[in-house]
Amino acid sequence: MRYYVLDRGDQLSIDLSQKFHKLAEERGLQLDAESPEIVVSIGGDGTMLHAFHTFIDRIPELAFVGVHTGHLGFYADWQCEELSTLVDYMCGKSDPAPHKPRIVKYPLVELEINRKSGTTSHIALNEFTLKGVEGTVVLQIDINDETFEMFRGDGICVSTPSGSTAYNKSLGGAMVHPSIEALQIAEIASINNRVFRTMGSPLLLPKHHHCDIFSRREQRLMLTVDHTNYPIDDLISVRCQVSEKKVSFARYRPFPFWKRVRSSFLV
Structure with missing residues (x-):
């Protein structure tokens, strides 16, 4: 699995980015800034927009995953404390069985x-x-x-x-x-x-x-x-x-759109 990470640039996002790289290296994921299969956005929805436009010429060939560090992350499926679980899912080491992502297209x-x-x-x-x-x-x-x-x-x-x-x-x-x-x-x-x-x-x-x-x-x-x-x-x-x-998003666990709307605006 080839991946790349973009973070928001604040200290929390930078720290999480560094932690992600360390976990990814330990689990055999390959850092690739030129042709990643998965682009991980660490920050908020603005970070995801930046990631999307950074790789806009390769949109048909990759998928995005969002890690949420702010107050509202509509495009993010994962919280800060779930970083290790996300890396496990990405490298196919989820328990009890390997979990392949469902690719949703917007x-x-x-x-x-x-x-x-x-x-x-x-x-x-x-x-x-x-x-x-x-x-x-x-x-x-x-x-x-x-x-x-x-x-x-x-x-x-x-x-x-x-x-x-x-x-x-x-x-x-x-x-x-x-x-x-x-x-x-x-x-x-x-x-x-x-x-x-x-x-x-x-x-x-x-x-x-x-x-x-x-x-x-x-x-x-x-x-x-x-x-x-x-x-x-x-x-x-x-x-x-x-x-x-x-645009493609890699969903490693269910997160329906209306549940996402409710968690973003009502809960």
Whole structure:
């Protein structure tokens, strides 16, 4: 088993990372920064986002495991004190019998950013947002190449099913099970009057649909993909849709999605 570890950088996460390496070496796991089979994230959900984007070019070839050290770790299955058990499971020494992980796959959102200066592409694990830097934004929302609404407000959030529990949730969006291949569009503080009329509620688009967001005036914008900000002052449009790629997580023990939601928000 080839593995790699990314930690949050605080002392607890660093100590746990060092402990993991020691346990892994004792059990015969191979440290491999170039082509790991399993990437272990030690920290919080932000650490998992960093791990995902670090290995984004190899997403189809590896799986992630999260060790939780903060107050909320939606992507993490393991607690600090369970590190030795996790390593045992990874090397097939679980008791009473070897335990192979169940690989679960979550949908992702891909976006194509068209600017006057060129075109770039990104993939988001949680969400991307488009906001104004100096006030409200004016955006035209098209669905499947037909104009849907003209938006004015603070911005737009487009999330994956797993990301539906993050920023999207705070905007009143629905929490969506990751088995549903969809993206969710949520408005951020929309303004509704005789000129600008919006739906005012989140929308779910299935995998075979796409959405285009057009900038309809000269405006300074901030595009955020997961944890990374991109200032843009020449945006033409953003096209988003469910990606053909999926992210994989190695589940060494049952942790159903709704149990994960409940333990994250209610218990």
